[in-house]
Amino acid sequence: MSQLAKVGSRVVVEFGKSRVLTAVIVKIHNTPPPKYQAKYVQELLDIEPVVTASQLWLFEWVAEYYMCHVGEVMNIALPAGLKISSQSRIQYNPDFAHPELLSEQETQLMEVLLKEESLSYDEVGRFLDQKDINKTIKELVAKHAIILFEEVKDKYRPKIVKKIRLKRVFEGTEEILALIEKLEKTTKQQEVLLEYLGHVPINELHYKNKEGLAKSTLKAGDISESSLKTLLDKGIFEEFEIVVSRFDGEDLGSQAQMQLSEPQQKASDQIMDSFTQNEVVLFHGITGSGKTEIYIDLIQKVLDSGSQVLFLLPEIALTTQIVNRLRVVFGDAMGVYHSKFSDNERVEVWKGVLDGKFQFVVGVRSAIFLPFTNLGLIIVDEEHESSYKQFDPAPRYHARDVAIMLALKVRSKVLLGSATPSIESFYQAKNKKYGLVSLNVRYGDAQLPDIRLVDMKKERKDKTLVKEFSSELLAEMAQNLANKQQTIIFLNRRGYAPYLNCQECNWIGHCDQCAVSLTYHLAEKTLVCHYCGHKESVPKTCPDCGSTKVKAMGVGTEKIEEDLYEIFPEAKILRMDLDTTRSKNAYQNIIGEFEKGEVDVLVGTQMVSKGLDFDHVSLVGIYNADKMIHFPDFRAAERAFQLITQVSGRAGRRDQKGRVLIQTGSPQNRILQFVLQNDYVGFYESEVIDREGYNYPPFSRIIEITVKDVDQTLAHQAAARLAQALENQLGKTRVMGPEKALVERIRNKYLFEVWLKLEKDKMNIQATKAFLQKEIVNLITEKKFKSVQVVVNVDAV
Incomplete structure (x- = not known):
């Protein structure tokens, strides 16, 4: 085995008596580890490596930079289908001949084993309703009733298609006509043959029969399955299997002839020119400027040069529409x-990249860990999006920043694209560390939308509100419906209502594990915690006082959807949020209906703001802008500007000018005024002054340290101890906290936060991280704090 082993190959390693893990060979040497006992490699899984040298380097860099273990990086980097699962299982012994020796419970278990083939230890425990099942297992083994085995299986399974074809002796014209005649007396068998010949004509049999016909296609012809089986048994047909791609599709590359407009072509040329001087280029193109067409032009150029391309998107929601557009151009060359996607589908893309089948991949943040061997360009679309940052579990990496490091390592280029760039990226571009290309006109001379602020204080004073919708917004929606135009209503809160409240005793439904109220979901008739996932049924009366006066307070997307149905009963309304898009094809179905014009109003959370392009959306309503602006976070202004600008950009494409109505109680707010003027640069210049004054990014690095424990006092003491140690080393100005987290209890653990603000130009970040890691180890190895959990989030967003 050692002679076949290669760096980047997977192996199975035993840990304990019954546990095995997947490992990746990083180095081959003869030096045993000084502190740890070497583990014996049970099995080599790959003759050829499935992980590249540059990936191994990247795993190490991510682990070091984001202060986690390299195993944690590999765990999220490798698709589950490439990781081995291990379970001790129990199987019915086919040689067992003495059922009279079994107890009643053992007999019932054996009957289950006959049906299920095998059971895991956990499954047997649940069936027997016993925690300790070793005695039962031991007795069954002694009676020779069962077989114990360690199941080790590779989760990846290639997609198999069963096909049917005629035996070669019937491929000639005379032979097939004679066969048709022979089957005249067995009508149903003849129908099967004729159905096959409908797909594989007689005059093409000599070269098409070898490929055969998918069994599912043949059966779709409403033929008799028993007759097909008879023909197989007679040796007239034969069945065979082939391995196929899960991404089958017509290669439409030749059909796509894309022509850039003059401004787009100029921007594309500027980006290519900038790449001669810069590894990273920021492309600031306003909403509707046609950034995707420019991306396609650049991708084609890189692919033509023989290099690979990775196109990162922040959300799965975006992949549906953009993938359809890219598929037309690049066909099956794109993964x-x-x-x-299922485990098998992701493994297929992984192996496709490794084998060179996919030269171009579109993906979300985890795609940065794919095994590219000749990467020429990474595009990070909507680079400002916080979705590129992983929060839990570790590594808490930012895909945009990892992409830049990977590109520097493999000598690739990175294009960051956004209509509303992050403050950090624009700062780097302004200071010449990144190239900067701007595109300030919409594609096809389309006009920017007309944005208006609706004063909700005045609406309330005039009593013109209807279910918290302003009269102005409802009038515009009614006009849109009459004109057969589409509307998007945006509110960044899912659910029916933020909480339930008793009008008699002021009871509010709270999660018993987290310090948050439970969100009311009408469709499911449940109260849900959006932090831990806890669910409970809606009480018919107040749990505290028994009153029936329990009301839903506040508004979520589900409530807006219901209210709009009441106001516009003739309208077709759809909702797009996390609750309606859980299934694999949910995004595609919702977007597809909306694109076809089958939906009048789309109600959604921030999902509707992200790069979607609809031809008939002429109105966007932003339900409540103030909640986004007045959020306790130093990035609140930036995120509010980005979200409002992005969702406003969905209005008015092609030949019509859109309208955007923003409901607010503060029309003079500076952020909204910048939105009105579509002035990103003005907003940036205003915001960066505040950031510098308070030493926030891009002038510093933020490391967020969260201390957790079920004991509130202990958690606070541990956080205070850590903060004091850090303050002694780094100084008071660089250490903030400990403070209670915004949500101070999650999953029954109390959370306290300590923040480090480290100046980029003064601090040795690497040395500071090393000191922090040392202090964390000192803390959690102290007997008093052994139950405390410490989570480090580098470059918190």
């Missing part, structure tokens, strides 16, 4: 990689 798609995101978490809504």
Whole structure:
């Protein structure tokens, strides 16, 4: 085995008596580890490596930079289908001949084993309703009733298609006509043959029969399955299997002839010119400027040069529409990689990249870990999006920043694209560390939308509100419906209502594990915690006082959807949020209906703001802008400007000018005024002054340290101890906290936060991280704090 082993190959390693893990060979040497006992490699899984040298380097860099273990990086980098699962299982012994020796419970278990083939230890425990099942297992083994085995299986299974074809002796014209005649007396068998010949004509049999016909296609012809089986048994047909791609599709590359407009072509040329001087280029193109067409032009150029391209998107929601557009151009040369795909589908893309089948991949943040061997360009679309940052579990990496590091390592280029760039990226571009290309006109001379602020204080004073919708917004929606135009209503809160409240005793439904109210979901008739996932049924009366006066307070997207149905009963309304898009094809179905014009109003959270392009949306309504602006976070202004600008950009494409109505109680707010003027640069210049004054990014690095424990006092003491140690080393100005987290209890653990603000130009970040890691180890190895959990989030967003 050692002679076949290669760096980047997977192996199975035993840990304990019954546990095995997947490992990746990083180095081959003869030096045993000084502190740890070497583990014996049970099995080599790959003759050829499935992980490249540059990936191994990247795993190490991510682990070091984001202060986690390299195993944690590999765990999220490798698709589940490439990781081995191990379970001790129990199987019925086919040689067992003495059922009279079994107890009643053992007999019932054996009957289950006959049906299920095998059971895991956990499954046996649940069936027997016993925690300790070793005695039962031991007795069954002694009676020779069962077989114990360790199941180790590779989760990846290639997609198999069963096909049917005629035996070669019937491929000639005379032979097939004679066969048709022979089957005249067995009508149903003849129908099967004729159905096959409908797909594989007689005059093409000599070269098409070898490929055969998918069994599912043949059966779709409403033929008799028993007759097909008879023909197989007679040796007239034969059945065979082939391995196929899960991404079958017509190669439409030749059909796509894309022509850039003059401004687009100029921007594309400027980006290519900038790449001669810069590794990273920021492309600031306003909403509707046609950034995707420019991306396609650049991708084609890189692919033509023989290099690979990775196109990162922040959300799965975006992949549906953009993938359809890219598929028309690049056909089956393009792979798609995101978490809504099955394990098998993701492994297929992984292996396709490794084998050179996919030169171009579109994916979400985890696609940055794919095994590219000749990467020429990484495009990070909507680079400002916080979705590129992983929060839990570790590594808490930012895909945009990892992409830049990977590109520097493999000598690739990175294009960051956004209509509303992050403050950090625009700062780097302004200071000449990144190239900067701007495109300030919409594609096809389309006009920017007309944005108006609706004063909700005045509406309330005049009593013109209807279910918290302003009279102005409802009038515009009614006009849109009459004109057969589409509307998007945006509110960044899902659910029916933020909470339930008793009008008699002021009871509010709270999660018993987290310090948050439970969100009311009408469709499911449940109260849900959006932090831990806890669910409970809606009480018919107040749990505290028994009153029936329990009301839903506040508004979520589900409530808006219901209210709009009441106001516009003739309208077709759809909702797009996390609750309506959980299934694999949910995004595609909702977007497809909306694109076809089958939906009048789309109600959604921030999903509707992200790069979607609809021809008939002429109105966007932003339900409540103030909640986004007045959020306790130093990035609140930036995120509010980005979200409002992005969702406003969905209005008015092609030949019509859109309208955007923003409901607010503060029309004079500076952020809204910048939105009105579509002035990103003005907003940036205003915001960066505040950031510098308070030493926030891009002038510093933020490291967020969260201390957790079920004991509130202990958690606070541990956080205070850590903060004091850091303050002694780094100084008071660089250490903030400890403070209670915004949500101070999650999953029954109390959370306290300590923040480090480290100046980029003064601090040795690497040395500071090393000191922090040392202090964390000192803390959690102290007997008093052994139950405390410490989570480090580098470059918190």
